[in-house]
Amino acid sequence: MNAQDQPMVRIRAVRKRFGPLEVLKGIDLDVPAGEVVCVVGPSGSGKSTLLRCVNRLEGIDSGRIWVNGELMGYAERGGRLHTLRPAELCRQRRGIGMVFQRFHLFPHRTAIENVMEGPVTVLGTPAAQARRQAEELLDRVGLAGRAHHYPAQLSGGQQQRVAIARSLAMRPSLMLFDEPTSALDPELVQEVLAVMRDLAASGMTMMVVTHEMNFAREVGDQLVFMDDGVIVERGDPREVLAAPRHERLRAFLGQVQ
């Protein structure tokens, strides 16, 4: 299988439970390289958990997840799975950027220091080089003038754009977005979506958990609707949103729009 037809993310039969509650009940999903997959669904449907399983912030109980052809969290040797050492897991995570609903910028560092943190600490990039790269990234998310502000001095939309720049600084091949605009005031949502649109246009592979149906319709290559731990419906966002086949998706769309 060559790089062209190997999906960036391959999820097979993934199950995950928190105590007695099974939140993922057998998920199969492919994210081809360069595509944007939008995951929508009511809260508690397991969409955020699925995203967190991809970069292994959460472990899974059964199934397999491959990113860039690499099995996440395990190595297969002699017909058995071996749990990866922490250092190997860290290496796997480097290539996967993640943007959180509540930004989680490091509050004790300025915007530019936040963006430099990954390359300097994890990759050992020289500080001067990391600074140049961080300046470029901040410029591209429209925040060159705010480089020396602390997160608490930035609006929610600005913080989220810094968070995106921070993830991009690791030069990831996959970006995960966990409800990136849900914690924002309505008038700040567009500036974040604009950055994400640009990113999609640049060919980045993205998994986006979102309630922004317009974004899904305009930017998404694939729409996945999850409910109660299973994927209920999937397909081209424009078709799915125009003519949902399942009653549950119709009910959901009626509520969010």
Place this chain on the structure above:
Amino acid sequence: MTREQAAGVELPIEAVRPVRPGRWLGAAAALLFLAWLAYTIIVNENLHWDVIVAYLGDGRILGGLWVTIQLTVLSMAIGLALGVLAAVMQLSDNPVLRGTSALYTWFFRGTPLLVQLIFWFNIGLVFPTFAIGVPFGGPKLIEWQANAVITPFTAALLGLAINEGAYMAEIVRAGIRSVDPGQREAAESLGMSHRQVLRRVVLPQAMRVIIPPTGNQFISMLKTTSMVSVIAGAELLTVAQRIYLGNFEVIAMLVVASIWYVVLTTIASVGQHFIEKRFERGHVRLSSRVRRNLSPLPSKEPLPSKEPLPSKEPS
């Protein structure tokens, strides 16, 4: 009222303050009390102010002062290191490490420091020799006599530092737990190792919570070192006691020691203030948040450019 009207008319507030006789009475009473207190102390002949002044700069007193400073700084440094270690152990996934840490804090917080100090000073009664070699009765490489190693100073240091570590463990643990779990997740998603997450992200933020009680512990330690006088630790109080056993100036020597303790704690309080400010970085007070809201709206900034963002080509 509309904005235009508000801009045109000035309505200054020049209100008369209410008379509050209670405040004046309270202040007068407090001043009177302080004046009386100062008077009785200053004119009291039993205090021997001339002796106090003469002994403030006495070589022996200054020597004791230096030992007090050394004991405080070293005990706090070792205690802090032990505390961080015990706190990290307490928060680890390993039940044996958690148990070991819990046992440590349980024991050393459960027994009086005074008892611990006397115990360390007399440890030679339990372990006559210390040795490096194979444990559980195996051969020994180097061996020391306990009585040679355990001076009043080392006993004091052991007692103070190990006891302090048990308290610092709780302070550090509370500090680490105060950091939003999302911070850890964000750092992990960048690919940081556990150590890097702790060092670069969690501990610097935990410091904000850890520093104020640690400052209190430091100030408390300056005074707690006086307990070492029971094992003749040669610190400030021990020296003062030695002097008054010779010249019978009990109160004067205690005043001399107290003056120095107050000087030390005052300096430490000022230092604490500056260190706290240092670790307030990024925690902006309300005034700057208001200023941020008054600064140009984000929409006025250049919109994200249409240049493609850097992305690794799928290989």
